[in-house]
Amino acid sequence: MTLLTVHDLNVHFPTGEGSVHASRDISFSMEPGEVLGLVGETGSGKSVIGQAIIRLLPTSAQITGEIRFDGQELTTLPDHTMHALRGRSISLVPQNPSGSLDPLIRNGMQIAEIFIERGATKNTAWDKARDLLVAVGLIPSDPIAKEYPHELSGGMRQRLTTSIAIAEHSRLIIADEPTKGLDYHARATTARVLSDIRTRENASLLLITHDLYLAEHLCDWIAVLYAGEIIEIGPAHHIFTQPRHPYTKALIGAMPKNGLVPLDGQSPSLMAIPEGCSFRERCTACSNRCGTEHPDLKQESLNGGVRCHHPFSS
Amino acid sequence: MSEDVTVIPAIRKIPVTNSTSNNKNRLIREIKKRLGFQCCLVLLGMLIIIAVLAPFIVPYDPTSTDLPHKNEGPSTAHFWGTDYLGRDLFSRTLCGAQTSLIIAFATVGCAFAAGTAIGCIAGYYGGIVDELLSRGIDLFLAFPGIIFSLALLGLIGAGILNMVIALTLAQWATFARLMRGDVLSIRNLEYVQSARTSGLPDRRIMLRHLVPNAIMPVLVLATLDVGSVILATAGLSFLGLGIPPGIPEWGSMIGAGKEFLRTAPLNIIVPGLAITVVVLLFNILGEGMRDILDVHKDQVNIE
Numbered sequence: 244m245t246l247l248t249v250h251d252l253n254v255h256f257p258t259g260e261g262s263v264h265a266s267r268d269i270s271f272s273m274e275p276g277e278v279l280g281l282v283g284e285t286g287s288g289k290s291v292i293g294q295a296i297i298r299l300l301p302t303s304a305q306i307t308g309e310i311r312f313d314g315q316e317l318t319t320l321p322d323h324t325m326h327a328l329r330g331r332s333i334s335l336v337p338q339n340p341s342g343s344l345d346p347l348i349r350n351g352m353q354i355a356e357i358f359i360e361r362g363a364t365k366n367t368a369w370d371k372a373r374d375l376l377v378a379v380g381l382i383p384s385d386p387i388a389k390e391y392p393h394e395l396s397g398g399m400r401q402r403l404t405t406s407i408a409i410a411e412h413s414r415l416i417i418a419d420e421p422t423k424g425l426d427y428h429a430r431a432t433t434a435r436v437l438s439d440i441r442t443r444e445n446a447s448l449l450l451i452t453h454d455l456y457l458a459e460h461l462c463d464w465i466a467v468l469y470a471g472e473i474i475e476i477g478p479a480h481h482i483f484t485q486p487r488h489p490y491t492k493a494l495i496g497a498m499p500k501n502g503l504v505p506l507d508g509q510s511p512s513l514m515a516i517p518e519g520c521s522f523r524e525r526c527t528a529c530s531n532r533c534g535t536e537h538p539d540l541k542q543e544s545l546n547g548g549v550r551c552h553h554p555f556s557s
Numbered sequence: 558m559s560e561d562v563t564v565i566p567a568i569r570k571i572p573v574t575n576s577t578s579n580n581k582n583r584l585i586r587e588i589k590k591r592l593g594f595q596c597c598l599v600l601l602g603m604l605i606i607i608a609v610l611a612p613f614i615v616p617y618d619p620t621s622t623d624l625p626h627k628n629e630g631p632s633t634a635h636f637w638g639t640d641y642l643g644r645d646l647f648s649r650t651l652c653g654a655q656t657s658l659i660i661a662f663a664t665v666g667c668a669f670a671a672g673t674a675i676g677c678i679a680g681y682y683g684g685i686v687d688e689l690l691s692r693g694i695d696l697f698l699a700f701p702g703i704i705f706s707l708a709l710l711g712l713i714g715a716g717i718l719n720m721v722i723a724l725t726l727a728q729w730a731t732f733a734r735l736m737r738g739d740v741l742s743i744r745n746l747e748y749v750q751s752a753r754t755s756g757l758p759d760r761r762i763m764l765r766h767l768v769p770n771a772i773m774p775v776l777v778l779a780t781l782d783v784g785s786v787i788l789a790t791a792g793l794s795f796l797g798l799g800i801p802p803g804i805p806e807w808g809s810m811i812g813a814g815k816e817f818l819r820t821a822p823l824n825i826i827v828p829g830l831a832i833t834v835v836v837l838l839f840n841i842l843g844e845g846m847r848d849i850l851d852v853h854k855d856q857v858n859i860e
Contacts, residue, residue, distance in 0.1 A: 327756065
């Protein structure tokens, strides 16, 4: 059974100078145990999708569309029911691990307090917390549990926040830029921890990242975002070997192993998205039609789609 | 950077530092740097011991009158002389310390607890809850503190407990206002958000995450406030509203002694000096705490 279905999700932020269209017509679905990567450059609306699913967007955000999780419609769920799902069924690995840990609470207690709140005694909670630290490779767990977050390195904090997210065997884990600001070594460990989660917990992982190596390594499916829209979606190996959208192709061409070819220009402002194709101004293959007619996400094969009038043939 | 994400199976062990001793060391180091603060701590310690032990260490009963020896200057029998009814001023001042400190600590304790709780709730929930509580805070802040206590004491009558109630009602709003501001500044920080993401209930978020992280400035205010509550107590008793005549209290001692200003100035000088010294000590403590607890002043941001 499908675990998560997002259908026509739109998120707008009204501001004094007009509306910011952070996400437009986002649709995708995830089966249990699958890893879907949302990739795209900064400002393409990746994080907003994750926050919309777990309902932690600021109250000013206007959300339309459907988000069905395990048969429940999340957008209309009462606040307390939604709050009960957080941490237990859906959890989030936050974007900035350093800021996401309470500076005054010991590392072990950051995890243990979740168990205490669910009725465990202090000792059992602490033991479970130590087991989780071991599970994410924070060894030796005993002294680390007694330390404070500022005594950990960036990579270790990342693992600590990850262990909080898997504490209650959530069925959907949203990892928001888990490798942001990490060095090579820490990135590799994060990748290992995340792929561990997947095999151990059989949880679905929504990986929000601009780290294409991580996405290639972990994901079953990839959705490429550009200016708030999904412009291409498909199985990960297809996306990486036979990209169909010119933007996807440019993105993959910009990976160091593929020659580090940069793409000129920048993505349009989310406040003034041009008519027609939003990638038009940076595209090498555009025609007159691209300037007037907005392309739809064409479901060309069973599991893939591309939002382009002139896709590369697969 | 190499290209593939490789998986590294073994994780290196990291050196372990003992954090708690480091933190304690920092506090001790900061205190060691400040001679004035250390003196202040010692003197306040002595003051509290004196206040607790006052009934046992005073040479005379502070309420027993001795009219033949009234308004005497310092002598070997009475170090600080006697008052207009011949009561020993040294004994009365020591017992007055007990009255003042009980009222000051009780008032600041109650105002601190109430202010912290209300400020935290207002700051965390926001919206209509915040609006209602904030207007309540404004209402209490609109009255000048001493006038408010004065009117209230006129209504409910004198006594130590009534004094604490009247002063608490005049003080809590300041604490609530400060706490609300602190909570507002941290409630949108990521660690509070991620506590919400973990599905923790509001009660735990407030008690374990918001209060410990927002409390420092409120704590400093509380220390400084002890001095001003002592002053307010003395002021109200001076006006004859606070403490019943039977209990020795500095303000009422000055109030009653002011008629003998010319003939027996010790009636006023002794309790007056006591008030000055104690208020000064609490102010030095508060200022010192503010400097010591300010972690930002020597923080280096390495991110």
